[in-house]
Amino acid sequence: MIKEKKSLKVSKSPSRRKFFKTAAATGVAAVALSAPAVAKERVEASMVATWPRDFPGLGTGAQRLAQRLSDMSDGRIQVTYYAANERVKAFDSFDEVASGNSQMYHGADYYWVKKHPAFGYFTAVPFGFTYAEMNAWLKFAGGQELWDELTDDFGTQSFAAGNTGVQMGGWFNKKIRSANDFKGLKMRMPGLGGQVLGKLGGSPISLPGGQIYENLVSGAIDATEWVGPWNDEAMKFQEAAKYYYYPGMHEPGSTLACGVNKSWFTSLSKSDQLIIKTACDWADTTTMAEYNAKNGAALARLVNESGVKLEKFNDKVYDAFAKGAAEVFDEVQQHSALAKKVHAAFVKGRKEIGAWTNLSDGPYVAQRNRALGV
Numbered sequence: 001m002i003k004e005k006k007s008l009k010v011s012k013s014p015s016r017r018k019f020f021k022t023a024a025a026t027g028v029a030a031v032a033l034s035a036p037a038v039a040k041e042r043v044e045a046s047m048v049a050t051w052p053r054d055f056p057g058l059g060t061g062a063q064r065l066a067q068r069l070s071d072m073s074d075g076r077i078q079v080t081y082y083a084a085n086e087r088v089k090a091f092d093s094f095d096e097v098a099s100g101n102s103q104m105y106h107g108a109d110y111y112w113v114k115k116h117p118a119f120g121y122f123t124a125v126p127f128g129f130t131y132a133e134m135n136a137w138l139k140f141a142g143g144q145e146l147w148d149e150l151t152d153d154f155g156t157q158s159f160a161a162g163n164t165g166v167q168m169g170g171w172f173n174k175k176i177r178s179a180n181d182f183k184g185l186k187m188r189m190p191g192l193g194g195q196v197l198g199k200l201g202g203s204p205i206s207l208p209g210g211q212i213y214e215n216l217v218s219g220a221i222d223a224t225e226w227v228g229p230w231n232d233e234a235m236k237f238q239e240a241a242k243y244y245y246y247p248g249m250h251e252p253g254s255t256l257a258c259g260v261n262k263s264w265f266t267s268l269s270k271s272d273q274l275i276i277k278t279a280c281d282w283a284d285t286t287t288m289a290e291y292n293a294k295n296g297a298a299l300a301r302l303v304n305e306s307g308v309k310l311e312k313f314n315d316k317v318y319d320a321f322a323k324g325a326a327e328v329f330d331e332v333q334q335h336s337a338l339a340k341k342v343h344a345a346f347v348k349g350r351k352e353i354g355a356w357t358n359l360s361d362g363p364y365v366a367q368r369n370r371a372l373g374v
Helices: 016-034 058-072 090-098 117-122 131-140 143-152 191-199 209-218 229-235 262-267 270-304 315-333 337-359 361-372
Strands: 043-049 077-082 104-107 156-163 170-172 186-188 203-205 243-246 255-261 309-312
Touching: 043 058, 043 090, 058 077, 058 104, 058 156, 058 255, 058 270, 090 104, 090 156, 090 255, 117 143, 117 191, 117 315, 117 337, 131 143, 131 156, 131 255, 131 337, 143 156, 143 337, 156 262, 156 270, 186 209, 191 203, 191 315, 209 229, 229 270, 255 262, 255 270, 262 270, 270 309, 315 337, 337 361
Parallel strands: 043 077, 043 104, 186 203, 243 309
Antiparallel strands: 104 255, 156 255, 170 243
């Protein structure tokens, strides 16, 4: 008798697509269960500034930078901003950050030339870089690396975070016809530019912005430079002096700095460090654009409405400035090996980068304005 074979029940194997889909889902779930949730920590910092609160361009630019850091991090980076004298005095900002009491400052690094004369090169020096040239030097010709080397000795690090462009020569109550007119003149002018003034027999005085007007009105100083028409009009210098000279030899492209405590900065994540650097780049270009947009209209008001007399330094005066600057630079280089190294890099950059400026921006603007009668 032949027995009938039972049919075997064969289970189908899963399709490859289903297999990989299931495996992938299982893997994701496993990773999700095993990996801890990662959330970046909130970063809180204090920024002290050398500028009065809400002062056009300088103060407002620093305040914008503080806000930008919050915006770029969706509020995770919170910077509490303190204008001059709100937490520390204007010229105490550097020490406040170097000590670690605050994490950031916004100012002009040439305020710290008494700590090291090379600081002047990273804001502006007599017969130095224009804004475009300074950016080229810092970003592509070794300038930032030298800045880092300088600040490392103080436990800080600085980034370009604004610029005011070519500054005016200053406000005077008398005409400047020769270098002799600077003898005995008490003039507010910080940095290496002030030292050049001293070579001409003047008395350079360093004052924070908030103290200039009162000293000029009272006669405590005879003359002052500050920035340019937009800022100078806001300071009401036109009420205290009538002769407004250009161009300033002392600050041809004044770089504003965001200085950070280096230990604090390097403790941040790489992405947070990049956010700060990127925000500084943004502040640099935005502030310069604002000055370029507003200086022209302000100058027109000063001349046409306030009766300011616009004057140009003659060649003899400028030649005297150049001679004085050469003496100052000789002294700066004697300070230290680093000062000599920075100066050599500056001279090399001015020659090579300036050669292009000499064939590009300057001649074009001169010919454009001549041809169009601007």
